[in-house]
Amino acid sequence: MVSLMILSLTASFIYLFVGFNVIRLYRKSDVCKIFFILTLSLAIWSLPGAFVYLAEDTYEYAFWNKISAFGWCTFEAIGLYFVMTLTENKLMRYWYIKSLILVPAMVSLYMVLFLFGPDTNTSPIIADVFYKGNFLYNFIFSLLSIILIIRWGIKSKSRIQKKQAYIVSLGSAISFLLTLLMQTILPALGFPGIPSLGQVYALALMYGAYYSIQRYQFMSIPTSLITNELFKELTGLTFLLDSQGFIIKTNRQLYHLLNYTENEVIGKHITEIVKYPDIDTIIENSETLHTTVKFEEVPISTKKGMLIPFQISVIPLQRKSGYQLGLLILGEDITAIVKQRKTEAVLKQNNENINKLNNELLEMNQKLIQKSNRDSLTNLYNHQYINMVLEDLLLKERKGTTDICVMMLDIDYFKHVNDSYGHLTGDKVLVSICDIIKKCIHSSDYLGRYGGEEFLVVIPDIKPEAAALIAEKIRSSIEAYDFGMKDLVVTISIGVARYEGETPKDLVNKADKLLYQAKSKGRNRYEIELD
Numbered sequence: 011m012v013s014l015m016i017l018s019l020t021a022s023f024i025y026l027f028v029g030f031n032v033i034r035l036y037r038k039s040d041v042c043k044i045f046f047i048l049t050l051s052l053a054i055w056s057l058p059g060a061f062v063y064l065a066e067d068t069y070e071y072a073f074w075n076k077i078s079a080f081g082w083c084t085f086e087a088i089g090l091y092f093v094m095t096l097t098e099n100k101l102m103r104y105w106y107i108k109s110l111i112l113v114p115a116m117v118s119l120y121m122v123l124f125l126f127g128p129d130t131n132t133s134p135i136i137a138d139v140f141y142k143g144n145f146l147y148n149f150i151f152s153l154l155s156i157i158l159i160i161r162w163g164i165k166s167k168s169r170i171q172k173k174q175a176y177i178v179s180l181g182s183a184i185s186f187l188l189t190l191l192m193q194t195i196l197p198a199l200g201f202p203g204i205p206s207l208g209q210v211y212a213l214a215l216m217y218g219a220y221y222s223i224q225r226y227q228f229m230s231i232p233t234s235l236i237t238n239e240l241f242k243e244l245t246g247l248t249f250l251l252d253s254q255g256f257i258i259k260t261n262r263q264l265y266h267l268l269n270y271t272e273n274e275v276i277g278k279h280i281t282e283i284v285k286y287p288d289i290d291t292i293i294e295n296s297e298t299l300h301t302t303v304k305f306e307e308v309p310i311s312t313k314k315g316m317l318i319p320f321q322i323s324v325i326p327l328q329r330k331s332g333y334q335l336g337l338l339i340l341g342e343d344i345t346a347i348v349k350q351r352k353t354e355a356v357l358k359q360n361n362e363n364i365n366k367l368n369n370e371l372l373e374m375n376q377k378l379i380q381k382s383n384r385d386s387l388t389n390l391y392n393h394q395y396i397n398m399v400l401e402d403l404l405l406k407e408r409k410g411t412t413d414i415c416v417m418m419l420d421i422d423y424f425k426h427v428n429d430s431y432g433h434l435t436g437d438k439v440l441v442s443i444c445d446i447i448k449k450c451i452h453s454s455d456y457l458g459r460y461g462g463e464e465f466l467v468v469i470p471d472i473k474p475e476a477a478a479l480i481a482e483k484i485r486s487s488i489e490a491y492d493f494g495m496k497d498l499v500v501t502i503s504i505g506v507a508r509y510e511g512e513t514p515k516d517l518v519n520k521a522d523k524l525l526y527q528a529k530s531k532g533r534n535r536y537e538i539e540l541d
Contacts, residue, residue: 014205015060021210022056025049028220035223035258035277044092045219051088052216055081056209063205068128079122082208083144086151087115093155097162100461114147145194152186174222181218185211246367247310247320247341255280255293258336267343269313280339284310284322292324296337299326302368307344319348321360323368327375338371340364385459387437388444396458396466400514403456403470414509415477417467418521419447419484422501422533424463431495439493439500446491450484466518474508474540481506481536489534501534508539 029049036042058077065071091111094102101107121140126132156179163175188211192204247267250259257275264270268283275283281290286308292299305322312318320341327335342364383395391399403414421427421443428436440463447457447465456468469477481504488502505524509517524537531537 012064014063014207017207017210018056018060018063021213022053022060024213025052025056025216028216029053032220032223041092041096044088044095048085048088048092049216051081051085052209052212053081054078055085059209072127076123076127079119083119083122084115085212086148086155087112090151090155093158097158099158114143114151118144118147149190152182156182156186177218177222181215184214188214247343249280249283249339251280251293251337251339253296253336255296255337257283267312267318268310284308284339289322289324293337296326299324299337300328301326302372307348308341310341319344321364323364325368325371338375340367340371388441388459390444390465391456391458393458393460396456396460396468397514397518399456399458400466400468400517403468404509404514404517413470413472415469415472415474416507416509416517416521417469417477417481418460418505418507418518418525419465419467420503420525420529421463422503422529427498427500431498435495442491442493443488443500443502446487447484450480450487466521474506474538477506477508478536478538478540481538485534485536503528503533504536506536506538
């Protein structure tokens with residue numbers, strides 16, 4: 011039993027190490043915060059669970075088991091919650107779905123805490139319900155999590171995300187199968203006395219997740235994955251920092267120039283590598299930095315202690331809203347310039363080269379930001395960005411600038427199109443409908459993909475009567491359009507709402523209600539509230 015205690019204690023320390031390491035790397039990521047809670051649940055399961063093996067009586071056993079239950083009762087629910095958040099499952103938009111995920115964990119925990127114990131007379135029926143229910147809860151939630159991760163990897167167009175999904179699902183499957191074999195199948199086949207070590211088997215899952223984090227930046231934002239690929243092609247010394255100055259990514263030139271490997275510097279503060287007072291000042295005031303800052307000669311020490319002079323550029327990475335994403339530091343080795351005292355012409359050429367590189371990277375950053383605002387299939391604004399556009403316009407409207415109308419559009423029976431003609435045709439229909447809508451609205455209007463087959467049009471400076479004409483034009487154009495498939499006729503339903511001082515969310519909800527009125531009245535029509 012001592013060996014089992016040591017195993018469980020070791021597992022708890024590993025879970026804590028992984029959790030704190032991940033939250034340090036991606037402290038602003040909501041997904042990583044949930045992953046951190048997941049590691050805490052495993053640690054809470056493992057740490058008190060270690061003392062369960064050494065319990066000398068039922069009271070001591072019950073005490074440690076109840077504390078450990080805060081981990082083993084909640085782990086599967088938190089795990090599924092994490093997976094559905096990571097894979098951006100549409101169901102996570104509904105608060106009641108999030109709540110339902112946690113219900114089995116809360117019920118299980120309540121029963122352990124209050125219905126079981128040495129001084130509690132638990133009926134056999136309640137005990138049977140608990141053990142069978144807890145098994146089904148663990149089995150279903152674990153299996154569902156694995157399936158969702160595999161599905162996420164299959165659907166992803168990113169090679170790196172596919173590798174992430176493969177590694178994490180493999181680790182999860184090993185943990186799941188070990189637990190099922192050792193705690194259910196073997197005892198059922200007549201092998202009693204096998205100790206409960208689910209918290210130890212979960213190490214396979216944790217190893218897969220942590221390996222993916224270290225090797226493939228698991229849980230990092232999609233634009234970070236693109237940036238990592240681009241870094242491989244950059245020349246010169248390159249550091250990508252978070253807003254606090256910690257190193258997130260470097261390029262391969264780090265080893266050739268300074269003899270450090272990437273793993274030796276990831277997670278360190280930039281001031282541990284670049285020891286230069288002016289750089290320290292910029293990092294401390296990075297939130298107020300809005301333009302590129304250059305340093306002509308910055309000495310940087312190699313791993314062996316040799317100083318190399320670099321020409322350094324510090325570039326702030328920001329969203330259009332002004333939110334600081336981090337900093338990009340570019341370094342050009344100017345050892346040859348310092349040693350040979352090259353002419354002003356050579357210095358000028360080097361400055362032009364680094365300026366060109368700066369401009370290319372700034373342009374690349376703008377493209378990455380724009381890409382993050384677009385839907386990958388239709389190239390329309392995505393759900394998040396079209397909402398931001400609406401918020402900005404309503405802010406101006408409150409100052410008395412213009413009238414605003416919002417249209418919520420939904421393709422009628424789109425599931426039937428996918429089921430009858432295939433998803434490839436369904437995608438083509440979506441793209442064609444986007445083109446039709448674009449032709450029917452003004453160049454100054456805003457169009458975004460709000461959901462699977464839902465679209466949102468924001469029209470500034472328009473009266474409801476004029477908006478109704480546009481809605482009818484869209485409806486009739488789509489109904490008359492030839493999609494090139496036999497018997498394929500597509501229609502659309504539209505809700506048109508006028509801004510009357512409500513919040514952006516309420517305005518969209520008003521348009522959505524009008525859309526569903528159009529649906530309930532037979533589809534292929536629009537609904538609008540006129541004065």
